[in-house]
Amino acid sequence: xVIQIPITKRKLFNILPKxxxxxxxxxxxxxxxxxxxxxxxADLHGDLDALRLALRKRTDLGCDTVIFLGDYxxxxxASLDVLEWLFLLKIKEPDKIILLRGNHELRETNxxxxxxxxxxxxxxxxxxxNRVFDQLPVAAVISNHTFCVHGGIPxxxxxxxxxxxxxxxxxxxxxxxxxxxxxxxRGLGMRTFGEDVFEEFLRVNGLERMVRGxxxxxxxxxxxxxxxxxxxxxxxxxxxxGNLGAVGVVEEGGDIEVVTFG
Numbered sequence: 001x002v003i004q005i006p007i008t009k010r011k012l013f014n015i016l017p018k019x020x021x022x023x024x025x026x027x028x029x030x031x032x033x034x035x036x037x038x039x040x041x042a043d044l045h046g047d048l049d050a051l052r053l054a055l056r057k058r059t060d061l062g063c064d065t066v067i068f069l070g071d072y073x074x075x076x077x078a079s080l081d082v083l084e085w086l087f088l089l090k091i092k093e094p095d096k097i098i099l100l101r102g103n104h105e106l107r108e109t110n111x112x113x114x115x116x117x118x119x120x121x122x123x124x125x126x127x128x129x130n131r132v133f134d135q136l137p138v139a140a141v142i143s144n145h146t147f148c149v150h151g152g153i154p155x156x157x158x159x160x161x162x163x164x165x166x167x168x169x170x171x172x173x174x175x176x177x178x179x180x181x182x183x184x185x186r187g188l189g190m191r192t193f194g195e196d197v198f199e200e201f202l203r204v205n206g207l208e209r210m211v212r213g214x215x216x217x218x219x220x221x222x223x224x225x226x227x228x229x230x231x232x233x234x235x236x237x238x239x240x241x242g243n244l245g246a247v248g249v250v251e252e253g254g255d256i257e258v259v260t261f262g
Contacts, residue, residue, distance in 0.1 A: 009080060009119065013128070015088065023090075026137050029141060030098050034252075038064075038066070038067060038142055039058050041069065041232075041234050043234055044072050044234060046115075047235045048085070053245065068098065069148060074109070098137070099136055100149065102151075103151060105130075106133070134164065146209050146256075147201075150171045150213050151172050152175060152191075152193055152214075154193075156200045157201070159205050172184070172186065172191075173191045174193075179195065180196065181193055182194075209254075211256065212229070212230070213232055217243060219244055220260045221258045230256060245260065246258055246261070
């Protein structure tokens with residue numbers, strides 16, 4: 001009997017070596033700048049329509065560079081399609097497409113969510129894709145002023161100290177109205193960081209602001225800490241919750257415009 005491999009799964013398998021090679025040579029923190037606006041896209045969670053919307057915004061707003069903040073898979077119906085689109089975009093435009101790691105690009109998360117099932121419980125394919133996830137950068141810095149990450153920070157860490165192997169707090173931690181580093185309601189090992197920690201992180205790294213994802217937001221975005229930290233979520237009506245989706249546009253001068261869509 002011949003086993004038929006779904007076409008998207010087969011196409012993903014075929015492009016894994018090339019995307020792995022590209023990501024392997026990228027540092028944990030990508031530094032980028034551009035003469036045109038830079039688009040920032042947050043969580044996509046297997047929603048191909050949300051990805052299409054974001055890419056249309058890229059064209060409409062004239063953004064050459066796009067920074068994706070992670071959480072490409074799980075929950076939505078098209079995780080494999082979203083990965084295929086993103087990987088092909090990265091292969092085609094390696095310097096303009098920046099793919100950061102989210103908490104769903106960790107084995108301890110995607111093993112027990114939708115992704116492993118989407119792969120038909122194929123252990124070999126699952127291992128191969130997660131080895132690619134291991135190579136994803138942790139953060140990106142735009143023009144030495146804006147720090148982009150999926151979740152947050154573990155403290156006053158300096159940018160050169162960030163490594164791909166230590167991605168966990170950067171993909172899981174959240175901002176909080178309480179000062180200091182504290183236990184997160186998300187679970188053990190996850191933390192929150194207050195405005196005091198955030199401001200010190202910016203100071204030691206000579207940064208001005210942060211953009212992150214990781215939270216479902218009714219309006220698609222939320223400003224924290226006097227407008228210095230922006231949370232985005234890019235899937236509208238995520239799992240029927242009725243929320244808006246949002247992307248961020250970083251202008252050449254550093255200002256950030258939020259674009260929402262339903």
